[in-house]
Amino acid sequence: MQFPGRRKKLIGSSQNDLYDHCLQFYGQPPLENISLTEFETFAVERLKLLKTVENLGVSCVKNSEQYTKKLDAEISSLNFPQKAELSEQKVQGGISEYEKRRKDHISHFILRLAYCQTEDLRRWFIQQEMDLFRYRFNDLHSKHKTDFLHKNNLKYETVSAEEKKSLQDKLIASSYGLSGTKVEEHDVYKVPFQDALDLVRTRKVYLLAGNAYIPHHEIVTIVLNDFRTRLSKALAMTARSLPAVQSDERLQPLLSHLSHAYVGQDYSIQKNIGKISLEQIDALSGKSFPLCMRHLHKALRENHHLRHGGRMQYGLFLKGIGLSLEQALQFWRSEFVKGKVDADKFDKAYAYSVRHMFGKEGKRTDYTPYSCMKVILSNPPSQGDYHGCPFRHSDPELLKQKLQNYKVSPSGTNQILELVKGMHYQLACQKYFELTHNVEDAGFSLNHPNQYFTESQKLLSGGRDIKKEVDMSQRSQENPASVTRPSQANSKQAHEEMGDLDSFFQDE
């Protein structure tokens, strides 16, 4: 991969030198050629990892057992490097540690291209990369931590033994988990307080004459600061060289969609066609529909009409849960006719649109139901619209009222509103799922309204019928990158995902 203006000569190009530590600061961009498929796969997988980092960061306490277990599992299943030594034997059929580190390196740089473009994207990317880095750094053995500092020329000034002794009591009183022996045995670092703001802000460090005295086990905070600064600068630089990259036709579509990427099941292949009857929809809307669809359904019932944006979002969702074309036509017609539209007009104007959704008109593209990402980011609703994501697009006061009307407890509502405030809309919806289904943990990471429906049905029916379908589709989704040579299924999967990305922005 060559980036204009950033070529650097590699000195000593043996495999081992290049990736001699499982963690890196991503200082040097990769200098090899890779296939487009690898390019796509790497990017998508790192994105999956970062999204998991984001989800776990909000739903669990960072560094709690739950957090570590889940994140470990994800890192492992996506084949990113963990703490293994480079020379460790390959697990049969698996990927070598070297290859994992290479993937880590390359995927990071690809995502930089996608996420450098706006302030919001940069902020998100930096936050997740920092959390990931923090997790991986903390996971290192002490020796490897020191190794890392040395290899990256991070020279933090250490405090002399005499000074340590004289400040011992003060140090113990300022840092959590510090004891006399620890102070004696391990290094204490001295950095200007401006480089340790997180510790200063929470008063978790000893300050003297403008310097913060950081015990060894807290050094991660300083390293993280460094990491953030470097990444921030790098992203700004990347944004400047982006036009050159974007002019590459092969990369441009991928990059411009990666930042909006949905990386899961797309519900395009209809399962359970005809299993739902129209009479069930009202009841289902209260039990198993996510808030956005419940909202749309209610609006449709009350106004006997929905505008284009609402018809698309809701109509495709209904297709996804299994409505056949005939059912859909009947559903929409019966509702619209109650309003200002007579049967004839419906057949002339709106029926076409329904058939279009099912791929029976025009381009014959079988449109896929919208993912949460698409609902949240595209086509914000205006006056008279009922589509969009209520957690993103509703005024918090109205959202609160609505939740109260739907019998969500005040404490639950508050939790949801907190998540909304933190802009974690999908997590807010997940919380809504948990509260309305009376479960502690949804057990899935919400990314798609149809996923909400499927999971809800699974839960309510005790996990029988639908489970089989869900399992199969999930299994095919979990194995995308455990092979070095892209298999048929793998590349098709990746390609499908990319193809669908295009369709996200192609409303009729």
Next chain:
Amino acid sequence: MPTSDYDPACLPDLLPLYYRRLFPFSQYYRWLSYGGVSKNYFQNREFSFTLKDDIYVRYQSFTTQNELEKEMQKMVPYKIDIGAVYSHRPSQHNAVKSGTFQALEKELVFDIDMTDYDDVRRCCSAADICSKCWTLMTIAIRILDRALREDFGFHHLLWVYSGRRGVHCWVCDDAARKLSVAARSAVAEYLSLIKGGEETVRKVVLSDPIHPFINHSLSVVERYFCQYAIVEQDILGSKESVDKVLALLPEDILSFPVVLGAQLTVISLSLTYFDKEIMLQYCYPRLDVNVSKGVNHLLKSPFSIHPKTGRISVPIDLKELNTFDPFEVPTISLICEELERPRADEAEDDDVKDKENEQEAGERRRIRDYKRTSLAKYVKVFDRFLEAMARSRKGEMLQKSDLQKDF
């Protein structure tokens, strides 16, 4: 010393006199130029004025001391605020390409306002202050001054009486002026111990281990607590105020008879620090983090007048902190009156006048003028502050030139 009855209605007459003959322009300019080390530092500084009838104007800037004087004498501001040093001259900010006009540097500032203590003082409320609650300011200054110097390593702090109900601190070190928003807010939060508003009863919560900063602050509070809280504020003097104190105790020990000030056996770990928490809640400084956070935040200028009280925002001499009395701070009416008093040495000045040019003469006159008034000792405090900064700048330059082997 009589403060000479101040009447706000006289401001239109007093202010012009103040700006013409008493305002210490040359020291003021010297301060804000910071030794001329950074180019255009004074020229790119924002001032804001509140004029008669509450007309507020921002983005005022001046190229020279002379221009500053002339403009202030012309506009006669009722209030003066100092803002940040920008990337361009603030007065020309509209001519600058959108997005490029930015606040670059400013002193790190703190604003302690007596109204923030209303829930814990019994003698006054709102804008009123008295000698009994003034102790809170003394405590605040001692705690913050120590922390800013010893913990954060700052050296050049200017403490100023706001003119009515509080004090301001201007941290003028080079490093302080260059701090980012994140750093300023981190410093302010480090210094904050009182958390919670109206709905929070127990605003201070301590847990093991107690950070050295808190211990230092406690030792200051303890020095003043008995005299201030028990005697002057009389917090145990009525059932109502005793109840307020008891409300701060953790619930589980309310059933025990409480004797404040005596040794109490520790019942559980969470109860260990309740006495410290109470003292801190009554006395620890309450700062407004928002004032300190912003690089572009505007703060009342030293030596400006407080229109409601007529008092001058004077620097506070920390060596005399224990005897500082806000009611002894001169008002504009007082010093204008002092100015009018006949002088013994008027004769010799007339000879010297002919030999100097206008500006020098004007300045000399002004220097002699304020020296005749109660403003003098406060300008001296300011002078010493400026001297210290100048010496430190000189020291740094010598260090730098030594390093560069420049002899």
